[in-house]
Amino acid sequence: MVARLLDAGAAEVRVLSRDEAKQEAMRIRLRDDRVRFYVGDVRDLDTVTKATRGVEYVFHAAALKQVPSCEFFPLEAVRTNVLGSANVVDACERNAVSALVFLSTDKAVYPVNAMGMTKALMEKVAQAHVRNNPGARTRVCSVRYGNVMCSRGSVIPLFVDQIRSGVPLTVTEPTMTRFLMSLVDSVELVEHAFEYGQPGDVFIRKAAACTIGDLATALCNLFEVPAKFDVLGLRHGEKMYETLASHEELARAEDFGDFLRVPIDSRDLNYSLYVEEGDPTSDHRSDYTSDNTLRLTVPEVMSLLLGLPEIRAHLDPAPELTVVGRR
Numbered sequence: 001m002v003a004r005l006l007d008a009g010a011a012e013v014r015v016l017s018r019d020e021a022k023q024e025a026m027r028i029r030l031r032d033d034r035v036r037f038y039v040g041d042v043r044d045l046d047t048v049t050k051a052t053r054g055v056e057y058v059f060h061a062a063a064l065k066q067v068p069s070c071e072f073f074p075l076e077a078v079r080t081n082v083l084g085s086a087n088v089v090d091a092c093e094r095n096a097v098s099a100l101v102f103l104s105t106d107k108a109v110y111p112v113n114a115m116g117m118t119k120a121l122m123e124k125v126a127q128a129h130v131r132n133n134p135g136a137r138t139r140v141c142s143v144r145y146g147n148v149m150c151s152r153g154s155v156i157p158l159f160v161d162q163i164r165s166g167v168p169l170t171v172t173e174p175t176m177t178r179f180l181m182s183l184v185d186s187v188e189l190v191e192h193a194f195e196y197g198q199p200g201d202v203f204i205r206k207a208a209a210c211t212i213g214d215l216a217t218a219l220c221n222l223f224e225v226p227a228k229f230d231v232l233g234l235r236h237g238e239k240m241y242e243t244l245a246s247h248e249e250l251a252r253a254e255d256f257g258d259f260l261r262v263p264i265d266s267r268d269l270n271y272s273l274y275v276e277e278g279d280p281t282s283d284h285r286s287d288y289t290s291d292n293t294l295r296l297t298v299p300e301v302m303s304l305l306l307g308l309p310e311i312r313a314h315l316d317p318a319p320e321l322t323v324v325g326r327r
């Protein structure tokens with residue numbers, strides 16, 4: 001995101017995060033004096049207020065995002081994902097930031113784990129701000145992603161490490177499905193939300209999905225090792241499949257081809273006003289899930305993986321981008 005903003009000619013980009021070592025690594029990697037680093041935490045309103053003074057756009061990605069760890073420390077997830085997000089809204093409003101985009105997740109739809117529940121509440125914080133502040137200075141909307149391939153701490157880098165160490169892959173449940181998105185897709189979704197978002201919108205990028213067994217097999221094929229798995233079973237709080245949009249949301253969503261826009265339910269609390277008209281949005285469709293979206297085959301997952309610089313860097317020599325794989 002930062003690299004994209006710099007390429008687009010941003011006058012200044014500020015990074016607020018907790019880890020000074022990662023900031024130092026980023027400073028060395030980017031070598032661009034338009035980037036200013038603020039050490040702080042979204043849990044502290046004061047640091048967010050200082051970092052957003054004079055800022056035009058804010059992209060809020062700070063989160064506790066690991067499903068199993070949030071199950072063990074749900075209050076920590078509440079502090080960062082919910083209360084921290086409320087601080088970000090408050091700071092932006094105080095500083096008259098013109099647009100704020102919240103980064104959410106498919107796990108926020110019909111949530112069953114603490115991570116998804118706190119991200120769902122984060123979306124509610126954004127929408128309540130819009131509902132309760134008609135003259136708000138900051139336009140707040142959210143974007144919802146599936147799994148971003150190769151993101152830090154996620155399963156693909158873990159499987160790559162296991163392949164390179166010659167140990168079996170720790171597959172939780174081979175038939176489990178997940179939406180797959182590239183980093184570029186996710187950044188584009190944020191840009192789309194900044195450009196077209198109305199207050200309270202949730203933007204969703206449509207995505208294909210695969211089973212975790214096929215993902216593991218595709219990686220083994222690319223690295224030309226036999227596919228050997230240790231099956232762990234579902235981890236704490238995990239779902240067999242994810243939902244990017246509920247059928248209630250789909251009933252009022254606007255389809256932009258690659259994107260869905262789910263507008264805020266703008267009715268007020270006086271429901272009696274709507275009794276005569278009825279609810280025009282109650283049409284029943286199925287949810288949009290990683291089980292009913294386009295299912296990628298093993299060769300298709302291999303092609304997607306080959307498009308990732310992080311994977312190509314490990315393959316020597318890197319093969320052509322179009323591959324014919326083994327199932």
Ligand SMILES: O=c1ccn([C@@H]2O[C@H](COP(=O)(O)OP(=O)(O)O[C@H]3O[C@H](CO)[C@@H](O)[C@H](O)[C@H]3O)[C@@H](O)[C@H]2O)c(=O)[nH]1
Binds near residue numbers: 212
């Ligand atoms: O050793 C492992 C670890 C994970 N998995 C499976 O791999 C899939 C992806 O796991 P992981 O990469 O840990 O991602 P998720 O738990 O699905 O969550 C990620 O993807 C979400 C979007 O769905 C983001 O919101 C989260 O922040 C991000 O951590 C899941 O089906 C896991 O069960 C394994 O098979 N073996």
